[in-house]
Amino acid sequence: MRWTRVALPSLTDQAERLVRLGVHDLAGIPAARLREVAARGPADGLLVTSAPASALAPLLRRAEGHEEKDGFVVEDMTDVDLFAPTVDVPDAPYAALGLDRGDAFLDRTPKESVPELLGAGRSPMTLAEGLHWVLQDPGVLQRNACFMTPGSRLRRADGSYDARTPALWISNGTGRDGRERRDAVKLGWCWWGNRHTWLGIASCGERLPV
Template structure:
């Protein structure tokens, strides 16, 4: 699962209008690409609700599940540099499949890594759709929704491939899907994604 070159990443984001969604100049993305370390991922502050429909698997467009209308309120729980930024050392977290985010995140942090945010996961799939595979997709536990009382909502954002059942609709079968899973639940087909580090060159 190799990322496109940084130049190609910047060009793709601009071609899709992600810089407009993020409210940043196209030149800024190209400058960041020129200064970023190799094999890193460009990440913008574009909202998840705007990025999800840009995802593609074959001819299928991405979508947000119907019961996650508050998706843009899921914010990083980890320290993130000024955006746009770059992410180094991506890992889909296959080793944590069938583990809960609650169990896995402390181990990820103890290993010197950081749980991936939803924005980072979306940009990853946008640049490398092949990172989503049947029975091998991932959660992004670095983003959560904080309630008004200060506690976290138990939903954990996740990216996977729709089966076209239920409210997804048959027309969305095989489409990239932005949904959620419970913080304390296990799923054999969802890893717990992380990265080595983030930087703002």
């Protein structure tokens, strides 16, 4: 299977964008420290912090040329910050490399796709990685071409996983989203065992401490 190579701004440029947005404060890391780690990171990675998903979502925007609207978390995901990685990740900040939106997995369930990703030596993308990706490259989200982040799930008290899978897509402004949110970036969820023709299964190739 072929994976899409993604061109991102340099880590130093990414750090500057995060500082402008105040993400360093959300993550509890001084701006100078974030710039320092970015300067020694890989040339083609995604800089990922520990900022909570609920705080990052409102910072998301559509790509240039679209109306400026705040991103948002769906109303029935008030526990979004409890969705934690199910895969090993370095202490943040770290770099995620080899990002792929997962278009090859359109109309496939996370349940089916994650074992295949792992078998190919890749790792399902976490919600934090997906949010930081859209922050740095808003154009990665397109109508009918968005993605799930199955590397983050909510573990129940009994040790089992909640069936919701975090996903990022573009709101149609229907239902509880409200018309005013049409075309805004939406942090929502889909069932672990459901198929969606417009949601890929995002992944990365590796993660490196910086």
